[in-house]
Amino acid sequence: MNYHFNFAPIFEQWPLLLSGIGLGLLLALVSIAIGSALGLVVAFASRAPNRWLRSLAFTWISILRNLPILVIVLFLFFGMPQLGLSLDKITSFIVALSLYASAYMAEVFRGGLLSVPQGLIEAGQAIGLTSFRIKRYIVLPIMFRNALPAFGNNFISLFKDTSLAATIAVPELTFYARKINSETFRVIEVWLVASLLYIVCCYAITLVLRAMEKRLVLEKA
Amino acid sequence: MTPIVEVRALHKRFGELEVLKGIDFTVAEGEVVSVIGASGSGKTTLLRCLNLLEEFHQGEVLIGGEAIGYHTRRGQRARMGEQEIARQRAMTGMVFQSFNLFPHMSALDNVTLGLTKVRGMPRNQAIELGDHWLERVGMLERRDYRPSQLSGGQQQRVAIARAIAMNPKVMLFDEATSALDPERVGEVLETIRSLAQEGMTMVLVTHEMRFARDVSDKVVFMEDGRIAEQGPPERLFMHPESPRLQAFLKTSSF
Numbered sequence: 001m002n003y004h005f006n007f008a009p010i011f012e013q014w015p016l017l018l019s020g021i022g023l024g025l026l027l028a029l030v031s032i033a034i035g036s037a038l039g040l041v042v043a044f045a046s047r048a049p050n051r052w053l054r055s056l057a058f059t060w061i062s063i064l065r066n067l068p069i070l071v072i073v074l075f076l077f078f079g080m081p082q083l084g085l086s087l088d089k090i091t092s093f094i095v096a097l098s099l100y101a102s103a104y105m106a107e108v109f110r111g112g113l114l115s116v117p118q119g120l121i122e123a124g125q126a127i128g129l130t131s132f133r134i135k136r137y138i139v140l141p142i143m144f145r146n147a148l149p150a151f152g153n154n155f156i157s158l159f160k161d162t163s164l165a166a167t168i169a170v171p172e173l174t175f176y177a178r179k180i181n182s183e184t185f186r187v188i189e190v191w192l193v194a195s196l197l198y199i200v201c202c203y204a205i206t207l208v209l210r211a212m213e214k215r216l217v218l219e220k221a
Numbered sequence: 222m223t224p225i226v227e228v229r230a231l232h233k234r235f236g237e238l239e240v241l242k243g244i245d246f247t248v249a250e251g252e253v254v255s256v257i258g259a260s261g262s263g264k265t266t267l268l269r270c271l272n273l274l275e276e277f278h279q280g281e282v283l284i285g286g287e288a289i290g291y292h293t294r295r296g297q298r299a300r301m302g303e304q305e306i307a308r309q310r311a312m313t314g315m316v317f318q319s320f321n322l323f324p325h326m327s328a329l330d331n332v333t334l335g336l337t338k339v340r341g342m343p344r345n346q347a348i349e350l351g352d353h354w355l356e357r358v359g360m361l362e363r364r365d366y367r368p369s370q371l372s373g374g375q376q377q378r379v380a381i382a383r384a385i386a387m388n389p390k391v392m393l394f395d396e397a398t399s400a401l402d403p404e405r406v407g408e409v410l411e412t413i414r415s416l417a418q419e420g421m422t423m424v425l426v427t428h429e430m431r432f433a434r435d436v437s438d439k440v441v442f443m444e445d446g447r448i449a450e451q452g453p454p455e456r457l458f459m460h461p462e463s464p465r466l467q468a469f470l471k472t473s474s475f
Contacts, residue, residue: 120321120323122274123315123317123322123380125273125307125310126310126313126314126315126317127314127383127384127387128308129335129339133338137334137338142323218367
């Protein structure tokens, strides 16, 4: 094997690659924020006293978890305009990833809710807190802490899913890597650099989340 | 004088199973009442009815003369609204077997949460009162510790401070020392004893017979969902009348 690496043409496009990973991060952050908010509602609905609300929550979760994210992305971007709802590609992708994320986050939060001991809820009741305040001051803070490790795993996974936005020409990292690939033909170099950028980013996210876990996750009493 | 706690013909079912079969008893102001009996006799359920953690199906519970949990609307017995029930729960202070401190809060925040969010006390005033009660149970030096950094006995003392800081009419103790290591039992019993001596009204569900005998003004013996015998501790422990109590005392350690 006498392949001669030549990274120069890649690094000429460095600002593009950086802006690509930046957009990917932004897409992930926005989608995870929306997906988490939605997921939280679905998680509470899945534990609601009302039977219809519970079924609705479980239907939501099982539909979205059993669809490949790529199918959701393509369906929203190419399918919805046929129904008269055209979204620009970035918005369309954020909607797709948010919906997808909501199902996974709902499961994360549902697990977190189950991890809050009944005795703590009773302790809140015993001092005269209403059920809203018990949720606000006891259930939610404990749930978030207990859910943090699982939340982190999903965060990484959803960030990597932003590479699928390339299929609808959202200019994130994979999109630019493919573009540079076809312009320079430095195939190995460009995908090596792209891979490295993804790894560094994911690792950085892991470190941040681990630091948060260390501060927040509750030791067993 | 109005009793602090008055229970009238109380019945409670779990599905088909009737666990309380008509309970009557009262607790006067400043009185310490111990409820004893075998596991499954209904004593914890009775205690949990007193602060509405359990629903009950017949009869009445009055705290400070106020009927709690249920009212009669157009001849129908109905559970009160959430706000009302929350307010009534705060009239009693509960100490649980497994402490149930909020694990994400410091000892002090455990005590002040109810003061600020239920009593509407300003934060600095709540801290002052929280410190006062933590000092009272010997936990002031650990006010900033999390529950996981405290021993079982220390956690239970914080839990006592959390309950009593709310200024309840009566304190309820549900087997407060059963989950503790033997060497930690004494410190919690001492705390309870000193509160009793100060005139706090209390109902204790306990397996600590010696403590029940020493600290109580009245002992209630429960058997199969009923009160089999009640009276002053000297009489119940020294001269039990019912054969059931005689048998129970033989098997209990002092």
